[in-house]
Amino acid sequence: MTKQMLIGMHLGNGYGTIPGSWRAPGMDPTNYTSFDAKVRQAQAAERGKLQFLFFPDGPSHVGDLDNEPPGFNLDVMVTLAAVARETSRIGMVATGSTTFNEPFNVARHFKALDVLSHGRTGWNAVTSSAEDVAANYGRQLPPSHERYGRAHEVVHLVQALWGSWEQSAWTHDQESGRYAHADQVAPINLGGQYVASRGPLYIPPSEQGQPVIFHAGGSPNAHQFAGRWANAVIGSAFSIDDARAQREAFREGAERAGRNPDEIKFIVGLMTSLAPTKRESLDRRISLSGRVFGQRASYLGHMLGLHLDAKNLDRPLAPEQLAAARPSPADPRSVHALEVAHQGWTVRDILAHGVIDYHPVITGPAVEAANHMQEWFEADAADGFWILPDLEEGGVDDFVDGVVPILQDRGLFHHDYEGTTLREHLGAPAQYGVDPRVTQ
């Protein structure tokens, strides 16, 4: 069988990833607090046999609340628990900070979620990088080397706690009266420079043993951290070359930690605004997000070395402007933005292509998304994709009903889950407790 790609679905605030998504036709404006909505969206992704749901997290809110909802989920832990009971196969990955959580609490919550979900849980262990997050904990953000120093200790300790109830410990034999092998549930007594715990954690293994570790980060510290601990990386890249280089850096990180580089999957972001035609997709994006395009026009000008603002929205760039344009080397999206400009779209339409969004954006028919994914996947730019639909309500279905069948027909995506656990979905090796290869 040829190699197949992995696909995850991003779930955020319940509305979607583009400004104004909360006002989309048919969108319930209370989706932010609706667990029914989360369950519906998760079930849609599961219908498409996607390997996992991905819940990013702050936790903090900074933004324009007069006009836009908070960017994150109410609470990823609580949401994951609610969704777990009403899905049966899809993996669920929630982001949790290594800097602003007690390791014993993280260990316990995530392993309980893994038991609840019958082995479908992943922890996206991130270091947090925003001062406003730190402020919510009454602190200042530690420098990167301290955050990553603590992160190593936290994940080590959490995995040791996960392993502290050994896999064969639980006998629960009513006949003999032997509940467990107490000697197989032992304290870990682990401590370092930042964190410590005695344990044990009194939670038996899930169907996959323990949660799978994800990571999201971009620095050499991140490569080292993920190389040692992670089975998957949530990444972001605007070109095949960039993605390939990032993927390589993480694979090298894994090798340096004594692991097989195939044990770490690089999952890159892709935003989708699917519609039967590109025009319909652009129009939907304009009708939802048009309010912010004046401001975005200025930024687009900045990216291209031109002066642009709200007054230019209705016109394509003039030939002199195209000739004078210089893509900013500081913004990796600039080259693509100029390419779109050269196609003759108005500034409004250029922006509607999503040229200054956080990830590459597909505007138009499902086959375009499938083509993009195939090209990147076959170029070894990624092991898979996490999909950020413009609308969580409806956009998940559009992806599942439109893109998934094309990828399946092309042999690029599985037709059904091979197993029941996230570890199986990812092809990650069995692991319980700490991987002895990475802690010498």
Next chain:
Amino acid sequence: MTKQMLIGMHLGNGYGTIPGSWRAPGMDPTNYTSFDAKVRQAQAAERGKLQFLFFPDGPSHVGDLDNEPPGFNLDVMVTLAAVARETSRIGMVATGSTTFNEPFNVARHFKALDVLSHGRTGWNAVTSSAEDVAANYGRQLPPSHERYGRAHEVVHLVQALWGSWEQSAWTHDQESGRYAHADQVAPINLGGQYVASRGPLYIPPSEQGQPVIFHAGGSPNAHQFAGRWANAVIGSAFSIDDARAQREAFREGAERAGRNPDEIKFIVGLMTSLAPTKRESLDRRISLSGRVFGQRASYLGHMLGLHLDAKNLDRPLAPEQLAAARPSPADPRSVHALEVAHQGWTVRDILAHGVIDYHPVITGPAVEAANHMQEWFEADAADGFWILPDLEEGGVDDFVDGVVPILQDRGLFHHDYEGTTLREHLGAPAQYGVDPRVTQ
């Protein structure tokens, strides 16, 4: 209408509160990890119109794992989320430490649970009092005054975070495009000696505004703390006089904080082993817990100033022993134990009465439980009861089907929920954010 009692149902490890409950006939020995079991038990309690479920918590495990399961739930937060989706009226109270949690995380988890459950969540804010819990967090237990000092700050800060998204802030008006009144979602910038947070917390109010605060503790520090912050106290008492004195101490605490004493409900524990006859109840307890009775016989001797051990189990106390017995003033259960001994039961049967359990124990028909509850309630010893069934599987139904109808017939317990929120179930006053009376 005459005053009616409140009733909560204790849910722990999924088996029950007496040794050997995990081996009871019909008990699934994997209930410890079964969320189906938790949901089933919660639904049984809801069928009985009980005001709330109560989840105690360590978090730590110390015990005889060879023979007995861990005492607590896998993870109270995760369990509460799972149970919330599959019940609709019953309140859900989970224990969470003020000493070993980040206040921002507690605030967020519990308010999200409150939104998920449509206003049915309570937080039993406890200070934790065990060294083995502290060790799981790599620390030593701070002295009581520090724990309570921090507890005051944590609850203050958590409630301030809950109130930081004001009740009228969320407009979500798709027509006008006004998502919220951003000026009504403001940082709290609160900090004290132990904890601090900037906020805001980006979670709109639930149907009851915010979670209800419970407390469990026995010291003057606890009276002051609960008097200021709590709407209910989870208590333990072995006699009407003791319960009445405790209830009075908490009521005085509320008055000292400038509140109406009726705003704080004293909920006392009651263990039940219901069966058509007392003999059947005692036999069930013997068959499940008999293994520990040898050891308990020694302790019973200690309580009565006699020498007893496993060899005495088959005999009642001899007249000389009864004459020589001196109830230990150090153990409030001793007087009752001697009363039972005077009834002529064998030592095994005396122990099967639960004379050295953690709360008063009803062994026998449901009417005995109803009588006990009526007597205590009418003596102003408690505003309600939390029930610890011998078996979580089955014992909840026994209580609901046996005791509840009797109390209802006597006018002592409601026939249906008066409202949909925990706050309504408890008759607790409306509150959002911090109560201004208690923070001057």
